[in-house]
Amino acid sequence: MLGTTMNPGPFDNDVSTDEVGLTEFQFYTTEHTVTEDVLNARRSRHGFERNSILLELEKYRKENEHLRFFVQKTAQDAINAMENDRKTVAREIHDSIGGNLTAIKLFMEFRMDSSNVSSCESGKSIEQIISYLTDTIKETRTICHQLNPRELEGFELTDAISKLINRVNQFFPGIQVDFEFKLSDEVISEKIKTVVYRVVQEALNNIGKHSGADAVKIRLIAVHNLIWLKVEDNGCGFDIHGLETGSYDQGFGLRGMKDRIGLCEGTFQVQSSPGKGTRLSATIPNR
Ligand SMILES: Nc1ncnc2c1ncn2[C@@H]1O[C@H](COP(=O)(O)OP(=O)(O)OP(=O)(O)O)[C@@H](O)[C@H]1O
Ligand SMILES: [Mg+2]
Structure with missing residues (x-):
């Protein structure tokens, strides 16, 4: 066979x-x-x-x-x-x-x-x-x-940010800060509040230190468990390619913001170019 x-x-x-x-x-x-x-x-x-x-x-x-x-x-x-x-x-x-x-x-x-x-x-x-x-x-x-900051202990986020703005008014009287927020009835955890607070704090520090701006807009909105934050200024701006090539590695501020937001699984974007101001945008899941 x-x-x-x-x-x-x-x-x-x-x-x-x-x-x-x-x-x-x-x-x-x-x-x-x-x-x-x-x-x-x-x-x-x-x-x-x-x-x-x-x-x-x-x-x-x-x-x-x-x-x-x-x-x-x-x-x-x-x-x-x-x-x-x-x-x-x-x-x-x-x-x-x-x-x-x-x-x-x-x-x-x-x-x-x-x-x-x-x-x-x-x-x-x-x-x-x-x-x-x-x-x-x-x-x-x-x-x-x-x-x-004491504001970080059991604090209302918008009050804490308003205090940061008061400090900008005190140290940089030439900068006009416009703060608009809509938090409806969202309950924001202490952890997320700290992240938002520190990001706004460093953004304002950078504006005071580097931008030469005279107008700043801060927008903070919480909807459907998502927090949207935007901080923009009309200052000198900078070349963000330096961020990618590592020439801004000396500074901890922007890197710290990115890390903090990344840990909450949020997104963080820097938009800037010389002479065109700077805009920081972040979305952070509220959980
Ligand atoms: N709002 C802004 N306007 C103009 N330039 C900015 C602005 N924010 C950041 N920059 C530029 O980006 C660089 C990096 O910022 P970053 O906050 O990381 O570091 P730094 O402010 O220089 O130092 P650090 O935050 O560690 O004290 C700054 O040195 C500056 O050149
Ligand atoms: Mg900085």
Whole structure:
């Protein structure tokens, strides 16, 4: 028996015998079986290769997921560490430098009162020193406040942003800030509030430091569990290609915004070009 296949050939009704006694049917079935075997062998080889590729892909997918988780966790740890460091630095400045300055000021005031120097030349110098000290204590408080704002503890987001704007008005009176918000009845988690607050804070810092703008618009809208934030200025703008090529790597601000928003699975976009102002846009899922 040369073939084992039970499939009928095309010559079923026309069987002829050759010299070696094999029928065309036997040739056909033999050939057919060999082809089938080859195909089956190929199929199982391809099936095996396909399975190995799928296994490889699954392995890479898992590794990728693991790396993504690791990167996210590292970024979250870095941000938590930064927030903690800010609190520590704020406390240290407040308790050490701030405390010492207040003590010096009190001492000077006491000297002023107890010795009769107010009218003479040295009295005027002491008065001047007290005035510098008062300003420095105020600035120190402002720095502490920026590092660890009380607004962040159980705060209303719009109130906290309004306070940031008040500070811009105080330090940069030439900049007009327009704040429009629509939060309807959305409940925004503390975590998301902190992200939005820090992004607006850094955006305003950048505007004050780099833009030379005289008008800023802030838009904050929360709808259907999505928060939209836009901060735009009409200042000098900058070449954002520098962000891609890494020439702005020295700064932490924009990178920090991107990381914070990325951790909430939001989107962040910077639009700017020299002379055309800057616009930051973000969407953040509220969950
Ligand atoms: N609103 C803006 N107008 C003009 N240029 C800007 C503006 N925002 C950012 N830039 C440019 O982008 C650069 C990167 O900003 P980023 O906030 O990352 O760093 P930085 O402000 O220089 O430093 P850091 O935030 O770490 O104190 C800035 O140095 C500045 O050149
Ligand atoms: Mg900055």
